[in-house]
Amino acid sequence: MLLTQTRVFCPECGLSHDGEIVVRDGAVYGITHCAVATREHLISSNAELYLLLRGRSTVDPAAPVRSGLKHFINFIEITNACNFRCAICVAHEPGEEGDHFLPAGEVVRRAEAARRGGARILHLIGGEPTLHPDLEAILERLARMRLSVAIISNGYLLGRDPELARRLKRAGLSRVCLQFDSLDRATLHKLQRDRLPEKNAAIRNILAAGLNIGFNCIVTRDNLAELPRLLDHHLRLGRGLRNMMFTSAAPSGRFELARDEGVDREEMITALLGAGPRYHFGVDDIFPLPTYHPWGLEVHPDCGVNLVLARTPDGIVPLNRFIDLPALYRRLAGVGDGEGFYPRHIRPALHALAAARRGRRLETLKLALRMLLDRPDVSLINVGIADYRAVMFLDEQRLRRCSSVSHTSTGPVKNCMYYFGGPRHPDSRVNEIKRRRPL
Numbered sequence: 001m002l003l004t005q006t007r008v009f010c011p012e013c014g015l016s017h018d019g020e021i022v023v024r025d026g027a028v029y030g031i032t033h034c035a036v037a038t039r040e041h042l043i044s045s046n047a048e049l050y051l052l053l054r055g056r057s058t059v060d061p062a063a064p065v066r067s068g069l070k071h072f073i074n075f076i077e078i079t080n081a082c083n084f085r086c087a088i089c090v091a092h093e094p095g096e097e098g099d100h101f102l103p104a105g106e107v108v109r110r111a112e113a114a115r116r117g118g119a120r121i122l123h124l125i126g127g128e129p130t131l132h133p134d135l136e137a138i139l140e141r142l143a144r145m146r147l148s149v150a151i152i153s154n155g156y157l158l159g160r161d162p163e164l165a166r167r168l169k170r171a172g173l174s175r176v177c178l179q180f181d182s183l184d185r186a187t188l189h190k191l192q193r194d195r196l197p198e199k200n201a202a203i204r205n206i207l208a209a210g211l212n213i214g215f216n217c218i219v220t221r222d223n224l225a226e227l228p229r230l231l232d233h234h235l236r237l238g239r240g241l242r243n244m245m246f247t248s249a250a251p252s253g254r255f256e257l258a259r260d261e262g263v264d265r266e267e268m269i270t271a272l273l274g275a276g277p278r279y280h281f282g283v284d285d286i287f288p289l290p291t292y293h294p295w296g297l298e299v300h301p302d303c304g305v306n307l308v309l310a311r312t313p314d315g316i317v318p319l320n321r322f323i324d325l326p327a328l329y330r331r332l333a334g335v336g337d338g339e340g341f342y343p344r345h346i347r348p349a350l351h352a353l354a355a356a357r358r359g360r361r362l363e364t365l366k367l368a369l370r371m372l373l374d375r376p377d378v379s380l381i382n383v384g385i386a387d388y389r390a391v392m393f394l395d396e397q398r399l400r401r402c403s404s405v406s407h408t409s410t411g412p413v414k415n416c417m418y419y420f421g422g423p424r425h426p427d428s429r430v431n432e433i434k435r436r437r438p439l
Contacts, residue, residue: 003051004061008032009394009417010039014424016396023047030393041393043302046266049283053266056326057288057301058333065400068337070118070296071412072403076110078102078138079127080433084154087192088218090253090419090429091127099127104134108141110407117412118296121148123177130157130164136171143172150175152216155202156195165202165209175242176206177214182223183233190222207240214243219268220261227268228275231383235279235309235316239379246272250388252419253429265305265387272307272385281307285318286385287325289403291333294343300398304386311379312367319380321357322364328355391416408432 001023008019019032028044044050080091081099129151155178188194288301308319331351356364370378405412413427421428
């Protein structure tokens with residue numbers, strides 16, 4: 001069954017070709033009709049769940065892309081240096097020599113460009129950002145730009161030095177996104193990330209410093225069944241927890257696993273549903289990102305899905321139990337463009353309250369007021385699930401709506417193209433490394 005016709009960038013020849021997404025034998029495939037050879041990528045092994053989730057999106061992938069879309073998730077790679085040598089990593093890929101640190105002035109220049117483009121949240125990545133000798137000075141300068149800054153870290157130095165998290169907090173850091181793939185030592189050893197004591201110490205030090213924490217998990221066949229346990233582990237940490245991201249392993253950069261060890265988005269969702277009974281969530285609580293034009297957000301449904309959980313005085317439950325999220329997302333999608341504080345902040349909050357489920361409106365209002373008052377017993381936790389393996393199918397319908405970019409020496413580059421565009425794409429990471437300006 002033909003699902004969508006599109007154009008697809010081919011990293012092998014560097015050109016775009018006709019392509020399509022098809023459903024066949026219960027699975028979903030992306031097909032690229034390159035002149036060299038027709039190529040096929042498995043997008044999902046579970047067409048039924050894939051189509052169910054796609055149907056919940058407010059975006060028609062084949063419709064013209066609206067102007068004014070913004071970069072919602074912004075990254076700057078400040079170093080390729082790392083104190084680990086993981087089996088899966090985008091830094092120090094084969095042929096990449098030497099450790100390089102982006103000068104503080106260049107980090108600030110790229111951050112200023114991101115800020116002019118509408119960025120409010122910025123992620124500093126590597127390599128390992130805590131190895132950058134000027135990290136605290138960089139954070140101080142970014143904080144003066146009124147950016148909320150996070151780092152994505154392996155946590156090793158944060159676990160070894162109890163004061164590091166406090167210094168970074170004082171310099172202006174808001175959140176640490178900790179790479180945390182497993183609680184099983186054998187799995188961590190296979191991934192060459194066997195530093196569990198340091199990671200657990202890093203969690204304690206991050207929270208003790210008053211920083212928020214998030215978790216990034218790369219999922220393979222080895223840790224797929226462990227996802228409910230990881231969800232439990234993270235949710236026990238309290239209100240400092242802000243997000244979790246479960247993403248499938250993909251052959252980009254250094255990839256020393258067998259290719260058949262990758263999983264797809266629907267497999268990760270199915271695994272996470274094993275924790276559903278404990279937190280009262282099911283597949284009906286999982287949705288693609290909403291469309292909201294004042295935020296510049298109109299993300300393709302294949303780019304990932306989210307489960308939003310609410311920490312309440314009575315426990316952790318899906319936000320969908322309080323707010324009718326399908327109704328809310330329809331309301332948000334109907335809002336036109338708008339600038340300023342009201343359309344960006346007040347109007348979506350009013351829509352959320354208007355979409356409160358019948359019989360729970362007072363409870364929803366109380367929950368919202370407790371969040372506004374920053375009460376310690378309430379918070380929202382976003383659980384994202386995305387398939388990096390599937391993004392090897394560089395579908396231009398999806399790329400045009402992409403809200404995630406890396407800010408490079410040539411400007412913002414869609415992350416899928418940055419990491420998967422290969423040597424044929426001028427703005428891929430491979431070519432950024434070759435330019436060494438200043439990486």
